[in-house]
Amino acid sequence: MARSERLLTLLQTLRRYRRPVSGAALAEETGVSLRTLYRDIASLQSQGAMIEGEAGIGYVLRPGFMLPPMMFSQDEIEALVLGSRWVARAAEPRLAAAGADAMAKIAAVLPDDMRREVDSATLLVGPRRKGEDKADLSAIRKAIRSERILEINYSDEHGAVSTRRVWPFALGYFEHVRVMIAWCELRTDFRHFRTDRIIDMAQQEVRYPRRRAVLLKEWRELDDYTRHA
Amino acid sequence: MARSERLLTLLQTLRRYRRPVSGAALAEETGVSLRTLYRDIASLQSQGAMIEGEAGIGYVLRPGFMLPPMMFSQDEIEALVLGSRWVARAAEPRLAAAGADAMAKIAAVLPDDMRREVDSATLLVGPRRKGEDKADLSAIRKAIRSERILEINYSDEHGAVSTRRVWPFALGYFEHVRVMIAWCELRTDFRHFRTDRIIDMAQQEVRYPRRRAVLLKEWRELDDYTRHA
């Protein structure tokens, strides 16, 4: 059996068992060697399947890792769809696709009549913003999530270019621009960077020395949304 | 991307689209040649996915095919939270609350570590819009859902007030204004009504004689988003 088919089968098999199953048993059932089974499990995990393996025990599908059927009110459905549509328009392509994917996954676990509500939602959002981002917003989001230092070349409003090391911790979606919010090592202060003015950037290996949640909190307390680079 | 991962992605992509998608578009999105995409589709079909392909049309995924039970990705969580935050800012209080409620329901079925992602999401939306609505947007949404005629008193840009019977079928959330889109019996044409200019309104008992989905489709085909009352 081809690997691509086997992985789907493996998921099904895991769901069938309730108790932990040993890798050897799964390997036998799917007809591959133990070594390959470990690789298959790793592959599934890397794709988001919540499989837990414990030494001496075996593998278990994390209970609740599949979305259970959910109920939403009509208002809630409309809010979700409207939000997802706004993301589809306002965010960069990758995040936009992620929003649509999430909506599709939610719709998949809805009762039939509610799924129809999703399709026929009548709330619309305005036209798409114009500004072009030079920077890869996905990379910025990744740096924020992993709390990594970014080294950026940034062009200010006068066109002057500077190189900085910054600690990014939030990304603001405004009407016409998107702004990375970070602690700037150069200024030793919080700074805002318009993503369309970030010429290029490189994520560093080292994490920055503080937690992003703390940075966000301190920045919020300043209550100063207007400071620029 | 490895084939085995690509196939799962492809399924999700297919589910995201509602209308038929051309193989070329799917190939481009998954970063693979057209030939390989045809092979991927064939592979999915042989594993039981109900994908229908028609020459000159494209591919559609028949509903009811159970997608492999994958969780939300980090990108998807971020997109949902960002959308929900935008709704919280841009929509009227009731819809904003509904968005927050929906988000809470989703978070409730998430594994612990993902729930933490929701709480600590670092994507922000810009400041709240200013315009005040005179009209009750919840009532408009209700009229749209139930396809009821609305009788409104509307003040145009010159302050001239008119009374109209309209068939509302959509609500547009723009940057600074919100617009009810409806068929106007007075003008016998589609018209847009800024919600901050609707002085008052009364929902009628009678349904309007056409389906809102059809009205929406016809209005879309006009491709004229600028027409006012």
Next chain:
DNA sequence: CGGGTTACTGACAGTTTGTGGCAGTAGCGT
């Protein structure tokens, strides 16, 4: 009808990657 679009199929050669076996590390329960 004819032109444009699209779904499909076959062949082939280069490349990738999947694979099993072996060896070794480490965590868990008894």
Next chain:
DNA sequence: ACGCTACTGCCACAAACTGTCAGTAACCCG
């Protein structure tokens, strides 16, 4: 301490995958 089990690295071989090129057929629209 012991057995069971999850994991990881390495390696050589085989199988699978991939893109390109070519060609067929079906559908829609004017």
